[in-house]
Amino acid sequence: MKLRRQLDLPSLPRALSPIRRFRSLEFPLRAPSTPRGIAPPVRERTTGAHYDTSWSRRKPARLARAAIVDGPMRLAMSALAAPDRRGSDRLLALDGPAIFAANHHSHLDTPLMLTSIPEPWRHKIVVGAAADYFFGTRVTSAVSALTIGAIPIERTKVGRRSADIAAELIEDGWSLILFPEGGRSPDGWGQPFRGGAAYLAQRCGVPVVPVHIEGTGRILGKGRSKPRPSTTSVTIGAPLTARDDENAVRFAGRIEAEIAALADEASSDWYRARIRAHASESPSLSGPSVGAWRRSWALGDRSRGAKKRARSWPEL
Amino acid sequence: MASDPRRKAPRPGFVLDVDRSTPPILFHHGDNFRLEKLPPGRSRVIYPAEPLPGLPDPEESIRQALLNPIDDDPLPTLMTPGMKLTIAFDDLSLPLPQMRKPDIRQRVIEQVLDMAAAAGVDDVHLIAALALHRRMTEAELRHALGDRVYDAFAPQGALYNHDAEDPDGMVELGQTRHDEIVTMNKRAAESDLLVYVNLNIVSMDGGWKSTATGLSGYSGIRQHHNVDTMQKSRSFMDRHNSELHKSNWRQGEVIKNHGPRVFQIETTINNNTFGYDGPLSVLQKREWEWTARDRATFLGMKTGLNAMPASSRRKIFQSWKAPYELTSVQAGEVEAVHEVTLENCFKQHIVPVEGQTDILTLGLPYICPYNVNSVMNPILVMCLGLGYFFNMYRGQPLVREGGVLIMSHPTPWEFHPVHHPSYIDFFEQVLSDTTDPAEIEKKYEKQFAEDEWYRHLYRTSYAYHGVHPFYMWYWGAHALQWLGRVIIVGGDPRSVRRLGFQPASTLQDALEMASDVVGPHATITHMHNPPILMADVS
Numbered sequence: 021m022k023l024r025r026q027l028d029l030p031s032l033p034r035a036l037s038p039i040r041r042f043r044s045l046e047f048p049l050r051a052p053s054t055p056r057g058i059a060p061p062v063r064e065r066t067t068g069a070h071y072d073t074s075w076s077r078r079k080p081a082r083l084a085r086a087a088i089v090d091g092p093m094r095l096a097m098s099a100l101a102a103p104d105r106r107g108s109d110r111l112l113a114l115d116g117p118a119i120f121a122a123n124h125h126s127h128l129d130t131p132l133m134l135t136s137i138p139e140p141w142r143h144k145i146v147v148g149a150a151a152d153y154f155f156g157t158r159v160t161s162a163v164s165a166l167t168i169g170a171i172p173i174e175r176t177k178v179g180r181r182s183a184d185i186a187a188e189l190i191e192d193g194w195s196l197i198l199f200p201e202g203g204r205s206p207d208g209w210g211q212p213f214r215g216g217a218a219y220l221a222q223r224c225g226v227p228v229v230p231v232h233i234e235g236t237g238r239i240l241g242k243g244r245s246k247p248r249p250s251t252t253s254v255t256i257g258a259p260l261t262a263r264d265d266e267n268a269v270r271f272a273g274r275i276e277a278e279i280a281a282l283a284d285e286a287s288s289d290w291y292r293a294r295i296r297a298h299a300s301e302s303p304s305l306s307g308p309s310v311g312a313w314r315r316s317w318a319l320g321d322r323s324r325g326a327k328k329r330a331r332s333w334p335e336l
Numbered sequence: 337m338a339s340d341p342r343r344k345a346p347r348p349g350f351v352l353d354v355d356r357s358t359p360p361i362l363f364h365h366g367d368n369f370r371l372e373k374l375p376p377g378r379s380r381v382i383y384p385a386e387p388l389p390g391l392p393d394p395e396e397s398i399r400q401a402l403l404n405p406i407d408d409d410p411l412p413t414l415m416t417p418g419m420k421l422t423i424a425f426d427d428l429s430l431p432l433p434q435m436r437k438p439d440i441r442q443r444v445i446e447q448v449l450d451m452a453a454a455a456g457v458d459d460v461h462l463i464a465a466l467a468l469h470r471r472m473t474e475a476e477l478r479h480a481l482g483d484r485v486y487d488a489f490a491p492q493g494a495l496y497n498h499d500a501e502d503p504d505g506m507v508e509l510g511q512t513r514h515d516e517i518v519t520m521n522k523r524a525a526e527s528d529l530l531v532y533v534n535l536n537i538v539s540m541d542g543g544w545k546s547t548a549t550g551l552s553g554y555s556g557i558r559q560h561h562n563v564d565t566m567q568k569s570r571s572f573m574d575r576h577n578s579e580l581h582k583s584n585w586r587q588g589e590v591i592k593n594h595g596p597r598v599f600q601i602e603t604t605i606n607n608n609t610f611g612y613d614g615p616l617s618v619l620q621k622r623e624w625e626w627t628a629r630d631r632a633t634f635l636g637m638k639t640g641l642n643a644m645p646a647s648s649r650r651k652i653f654q655s656w657k658a659p660y661e662l663t664s665v666q667a668g669e670v671e672a673v674h675e676v677t678l679e680n681c682f683k684q685h686i687v688p689v690e691g692q693t694d695i696l697t698l699g700l701p702y703i704c705p706y707n708v709n710s711v712m713n714p715i716l717v718m719c720l721g722l723g724y725f726f727n728m729y730r731g732q733p734l735v736r737e738g739g740v741l742i743m744s745h746p747t748p749w750e751f752h753p754v755h756h757p758s759y760i761d762f763f764e765q766v767l768s769d770t771t772d773p774a775e776i777e778k779k780y781e782k783q784f785a786e787d788e789w790y791r792h793l794y795r796t797s798y799a800y801h802g803v804h805p806f807y808m809w810y811w812g813a814h815a816l817q818w819l820g821r822v823i824i825v826g827g828d829p830r831s832v833r834r835l836g837f838q839p840a841s842t843l844q845d846a847l848e849m850a851s852d853v854v855g856p857h858a859t860i861t862h863m864h865n866p867p868i869l870m871a872d873v874s
């Protein structure tokens with residue numbers, strides 16, 4: 021030890037440390053440093069909205085995803101959410117790709133949608149996911165792209181890239197799941213719908229299928245980290261096509277109104293919901309404009325508790 | 337599937353003359369099958385038409401029919417907020433077998449209700465127009481109407497089965513010019529608008545028969561469900577030569593004058609009973625077109641069925657849901673609508689046939705209108721063969737007067753005790769005394785029709801009305817009068833004899849027995865049904 025100090029030699033473990041050895045390497049074995057006064061070159065980002073998800077739509081990844089969706093994801097949804105799925109018969113006349121637009125309460129909405137959308141759309145579908153949340157790192161990006169077929173959607177700034185990718189995919193025959201609210205509900209009530217789904221539908225000439233999801237907020241609402249099993253319902257509506265005289269804003273309003281009518285149908289009954297829908301009196305998804313506690317209180321009225329299926333006659 | 341040439345250009349029905357190269361012919365045999373070699377040179381087989389293409393956009397076709405009705409105003413203009421609206425629909429007996437979801441009734445009724453919702457109609461009732469049939473269970477109603485409609489109306493008591501024996505629920509509307517009583521469900525009769533949703537699988541269905549029979553009671557139905565009417569109906573599948581329909585049309589006049597405004601919706605379906613692919617598709621193909629795969633499927637299916645107990649076989653067949661497609665929908669004034677329906681029905685079913693035959697052979701399937709999710713008892717075997725299949729003609733019967741009818745069916749001595757309680761007593765008590773329809777009608781009908789226990793079971797359980805087995809027997813009255821002999825191949829000899837028919841072990845035995853009546857060189861015609869066909873006999 022004395023001798024080593026006298027000769028000024030480094031300790032053995034420090035000398036053998038790979039980080040130290042790497043740091044001790046010099047250009048060209050290391051990246052060059054930028055001279056002072058020179059702007060460093062801009063590197064293209066490979067995460068966020070720039071993450072390339074094309075690999076996740078190739079056959080091996082699709083097979084893996086199909087196995088995940090029809091296997092563990094479906095089992096998990098049954099165990100956690102016990103979904104009551106309705107309305108898939110409304111898609112009988114639907115031919116080709118569509119945009120499935122749903123309200124958004126929880127991270128469970130995506131797997132619930134993926135396991136509820138019937139064939140042939142289920143296994144040729146991508147999910148519009150927040151670029152800033154699901155595509156933050158390369159690991160989360162890869163996991164999102166593989167398991168749910170996510171594509172990054174920019175929600176914090178205006179850009180064409182997300183829309184262009186989504187439009188290309190739709191033109192290639194892929195369907196798309198979008199949550200037009202742009203994020204999960206903070207308090208159980210809906211948020212204003214953005215125009216992305218309507219714009220894409222008009223641009224690509226495909227219908228929008230409105231879907232209402234109820235109950236996922238109770239299981240894993242925003243701010244909650246541990247799921248609490250409960251019951252959910254998924255009500256699929258009839259496909260909507262933009263009218264000739266309708267711009268994206270109006271079409272988005274119609275999508276929102278239709279999802280509100282589906283919410284009404286899920287919490288009351290189909291006929292009463294249709295009467296209110298025709299009279300433009302469907303209860304709003306965004307809840308009453310009152311104080312926070314009263315909004316929270318009013319949420320109780322929308323639970324499905326009152327709608328237990330009554331058996332009029334015994335089964336033979 | 338869409339590129340399947342059979343779907344693009346379906347072939348019409350035709351008559352095959354049997355020669356030595358003709359393969360054995362498929363005979364339905366209850367919940368099993370037989371392959372039978374018909375004598376060459378004197379036999380022919382009538383094949384049904386292949387399924388007509390379904391409407392490309394059924395929802396839009398339904399909407400257009402409701403908005404542009406025949407001889408009536410558009411449905412939305414008939415609806416006002418404070419009105420009393422009743423929607424009646426055909427019961428479980430249609431279609432056969434039950435169709436895959438969504439049922440046409442659901443598709444039509446959802447659109448009718450959506451128009452009612454747009455008009456703000458609050459007072460809506462939905463009634464299964466089952467006349468004297470058994471009540472539909474919740475599962476059956478859900479299948480026919482869908483969960484959305486069921487959940488919206490059943491919990492409030494606004495969706496229910498017609499009860500022909502409810503003393504407070506029936507009204508008498510009057511009498512026809514032939515003094516026939518007309519009764520009707522009170523709610524329907526007192527409605528501002530009665531929308532009737534039909535599913536016309538054969539030409540017998542629909543028209544005024546829907547409301548005059550479906551929503552009526554025993555006193556109204558007995559006016560035409562009797563031996564005399566049935567014997568004069570040549571046939572009851574041919575509306576313009578059917579006394580049954582003439583009587584219903586007279587009752588319709590009374591409904592028109594004294595009952596509710598009726599908006600009739602009629603739909604027809606194609607012959608796609610067993611599908612273009614799948615295990616049963618072979619039953620829809622002509623035997624010489626069976627591929628190696630079809631033959632293997634058939635042999636496998638038959639081996640499996642032979643190894644199974646009857647209850648399992650029944651369960652399998654009753655679970656089959658036919659992939660029928662909607663071929664037409666028309667709405668508006670009852671009679672005008674029905675004429676269009678008949679044309680569309682005949683487009684699918686009519687097969688021109690030259691001349692009558694000495695012996696008519698039939699392979700009876702596992703299902704008839706009255707044993708959906710139930711047992712095909714011997715009385716229903718008689719009704720299906722001598723009632724329905726025998727009457728699938730226009731012009732004259734396929735078999736000559738005094739000819740022989742040979743049917744293939746196991747005819748087990750078995751009854752569903754919940755669905756068919758009065759059938760059991762009819763079989764034991766009535767048929768052991770006489771099989772003559774006129775005598776049965778005179779001696780026993782009133783007793784069964786007014787029996788309090790049967791009435792109770794009809795109203796509160798899932799039983800056919802006490803008088804229903806009589807109607808089944810009357811349904812075959814024309815054939816019984818016409819035929820020289822009826823032979824059942826492969827049937828339980830005890831049940832067959834109780835029916836007044838002769839049992840035979842094989843078709844060859846049956847043909848030999850028939851030769852006693854029609855001679856040794858008699859002509860034979862086999863009706864390859866189902867899928868459904870109707871012979872236009874010249």
